Amino acid sequence: MIILTDGLRELVGDSMRAALMRFTHSPVSGVITGATSTAMLQSSSATTVTAVGFVGVGVITFQEALGIILGANIGTTMTGWFVVMLGFKLKLGTIVLPLVFLGAILRLFGSGRLAASGYAIAGFGLIFVGITMMQQGMSGLENFISPEQLPGGSIGGRLLLVGIGIVTTLITQSSSAGVAATVTALYAGAINLEQGISLIIGMDIGTTVTAVLATIGGTINAKRTGYSHVAYNLFAASIALLLISPYILLLGTLFPGNSLTNSGIALISFHTTYNTLGVLIILPFFNRITHMMEVLVPEKPLLYTQKLDKSLYEQTDLALNVVQSTISAELLALLAHTNYILGETTTGYHIDLNELQQALSKTRVYTDRIQPSAKEGADWERLISIIHSLDHIYRLLERCEEDQDRANTVKDTPFLGEARTRLSSMITEIMDDIKNNHWIEASQRAKKVETWINKHVEDLRDNIMIKIANSDITAPEGTRYLEALRWLERVSKHIARITYHYSRGLMASGIEN
Numbered sequence: 001m002i003i004l005t006d007g008l009r010e011l012v013g014d015s016m017r018a019a020l021m022r023f024t025h026s027p028v029s030g031v032i033t034g035a036t037s038t039a040m041l042q043s044s045s046a047t048t049v050t051a052v053g054f055v056g057v058g059v060i061t062f063q064e065a066l067g068i069i070l071g072a073n074i075g076t077t078m079t080g081w082f083v084v085m086l087g088f089k090l091k092l093g094t095i096v097l098p099l100v101f102l103g104a105i106l107r108l109f110g111s112g113r114l115a116a117s118g119y120a121i122a123g124f125g126l127i128f129v130g131i132t133m134m135q136q137g138m139s140g141l142e143n144f145i146s147p148e149q150l151p152g153g154s155i156g157g158r159l160l161l162v163g164i165g166i167v168t169t170l171i172t173q174s175s176s177a178g179v180a181a182t183v184t185a186l187y188a189g190a191i192n193l194e195q196g197i198s199l200i201i202g203m204d205i206g207t208t209v210t211a212v213l214a215t216i217g218g219t220i221n222a223k224r225t226g227y228s229h230v231a232y233n234l235f236a237a238s239i240a241l242l243l244i245s246p247y248i249l250l251l252g253t254l255f256p257g258n259s260l261t262n263s264g265i266a267l268i269s270f271h272t273t274y275n276t277l278g279v280l281i282i283l284p285f286f287n288r289i290t291h292m293m294e295v296l297v298p299e300k301p302l303l304y305t306q307k308l309d310k311s312l313y314e315q316t317d318l319a320l321n322v323v324q325s326t327i328s329a330e331l332l333a334l335l336a337h338t339n340y341i342l343g344e345t346t347t348g349y350h351i352d353l354n355e356l357q358q359a360l361s362k363t364r365v366y367t368d369r370i371q372p373s374a375k376e377g378a379d380w381e382r383l384i385s386i387i388h389s390l391d392h393i394y395r396l397l398e399r400c401e402e403d404q405d406r407a408n409t410v411k412d413t414p415f416l417g418e419a420r421t422r423l424s425s426m427i428t429e430i431m432d433d434i435k436n437n438h439w440i441e442a443s444q445r446a447k448k449v450e451t452w453i454n455k456h457v458e459d460l461r462d463n464i465m466i467k468i469a470n471s472d473i474t475a476p477e478g479t480r481y482l483e484a485l486r487w488l489e490r491v492s493k494h495i496a497r498i499t500y501h502y503s504r505g506l507m508a509s510g511i512e513n
Helices: 002-022 025-039 044-056 062-075 079-091 097-111 114-136 155-174 174-188 193-206 208-214 220-254 259-295 318-341 353-368 376-402 404-414 414-435 439-470 475-508
Strands: none
Touching: 002 193, 002 220, 002 318, 025 044, 025 062, 025 193, 025 259, 044 062, 044 208, 044 439, 062 220, 062 259, 062 353, 079 174, 114 174, 155 174, 155 193, 155 220, 174 193, 193 208, 193 439, 193 475, 220 259, 220 353, 318 353, 318 376, 318 404, 318 414, 353 376, 353 439, 376 404, 404 414, 404 475, 414 439, 414 475, 439 475
16 A cells, blocks of 8 residues: 555646645535545545645645545545455456566666556555455454454444554554455454444544644644544544444345355445545535634634734724734844844843744735725825835844854854944844834934945955955855855845834824834
8 A cells, every 4th residue: 555655646646736726615626626636646644644734834725625634535435445346356466466567667667757657556466465465364264263252233342443443544554454454354254344344433533643643833724624634533433333233234134145245345335435424414514614623723822913903904094003013013023033143142032933924924914904995195105114014024034034054153253243243232222212112213223224234244245355365264164254244234124124114104104203
C-alpha cells in the first residue's frame, strides 16, 4: 500500500492538489473531490493531511476542507472493493508477478512520470502478492483461532474489536492494509462477518490520528478540520455499530447460507454503505455543523485586535478610529521588538512575531471592508494613510523576522555602534511619542534620523569598499557589513514612512496632537 500510494502521489499528486483547490466550492463538490482524490491516491490520510495543510495556509476555507474530509471517507472504501474483487475473486497473486518486475524496471531505469508509473505498478502488483501470502499464512488458522474465541455479539465485544481495529491502523498507518488483512482473516474463517465489521469500524477511526497530528502547530482552521475528521468518524462509527445487527439479519434473510466469498463482499458493502450514509446525513446540516465546530473550537482572540468590531463598518469614522488605535498598539509592539534585536534592554522586549503577523492580517482584512461614502474627503484620506501605514509595518516586520543575522551584525559590529545607538534611541523616543499620541513629533524625529542614517551609511559603505580593496577585511565579511547597512537604511525608512502616513491620517481627521 505504501509503494502504491507513493507512486500514485508522484504521478497524480500535483493534479489532485490542484483539484482540491479548484473543485471544492460547495459541500457536494468537496465531497466528490475528496472521494475521487482518495480513490485515485489509495490513501485517505494523504487527502486529509493535504486538506488540513491547505486550510492551514488559507488556500481553501474550513468549510471547503470539511467537504473534502467527508469525501475521503467514502473514497477510502474503494480500496476494499479493489482488494475483494481482484485479489480474492480473480486471485491475481501469481499473475501479477510480471507487473511487479515491469514496475521495478521502470522505477530503476525510468525518470519522472515513467519512474512514478513504475512505482505505482509495482505497488499494485505487490498488493495481490501480499494478499496471496496472507491467504497462505492464514490457511489452517481456523484450527487455532475461531470466531468463538473472539469477542463479538455483545456491545462490549464489538467495542473491544473496534479498539483492536484502531490499534491496527495506528501501527500500520494504513486502514486499507488493515481492511485487506481483515478480509483475508474472514476468508480464512478466523473471524466472522460481524467481527470483521467491528474491526473495520475501528480502522476508520484510527485514520483520524494522522489528520490530528497534522494540526499540531497549525492555524485554528487547520485544527477545526482535523477535529472535524475525528468527530465525523466517531459519528459514522456510531451509526455503523447500530446497523450491524440489522445488517446481519437482513443478509441472513436475503442470502441464507451465505458463503465466505460473499461475506467478503458483504463486509466491503457495509463499509461503503455506512460511510456514504454518514455523509448523506451530514450534508443537509453542513452549515450548522461548520458553525458548531467554530463554536466548539473558538478562535483565540488575537492580541492587539480586540477593538475591531464588525458592527462599526456602517460608521466609517468610528471604524477608522479603531483601526488607527489598533495599528498604534501593533506598531508599539513591533518597535519594542526591533529595539530588542538591536540589544536595547530598557525599552526592547521580545514579542511573538507570528501572533503579530496574524493580528496585522486581521487588521488588513478589517480595513479592506471599510467603505467611505465618497472617494474624497477626510475619511478617504484617512483610509489611504492607514493602508500605507499597514504596508510599511508589514515590511518592517519582515525586516525583523527574516533579517535577524543582519540585525545581529549591526548589534555586534563596533564601527556600526553609532548608527545602532542613534536608531535605537530614536525608536525609544518614538515609542514615547506614540504613547502620548504625538505623531507629528514622531514623524519629524523619524525623518531626521532616517536622513542622518542614509548619510552616515554612505560614508561607511565607502570605507568598507576601501577595506576590501586593501585586504583589511575579506569580501564575504565586507558583504555581511554591507547587508547590515542596508538593514539599517530599510528599518529607518519604514519607521519614517509609518509615522508620516499615520500623522497624515490624523491631520485629515482634524486630530493633530
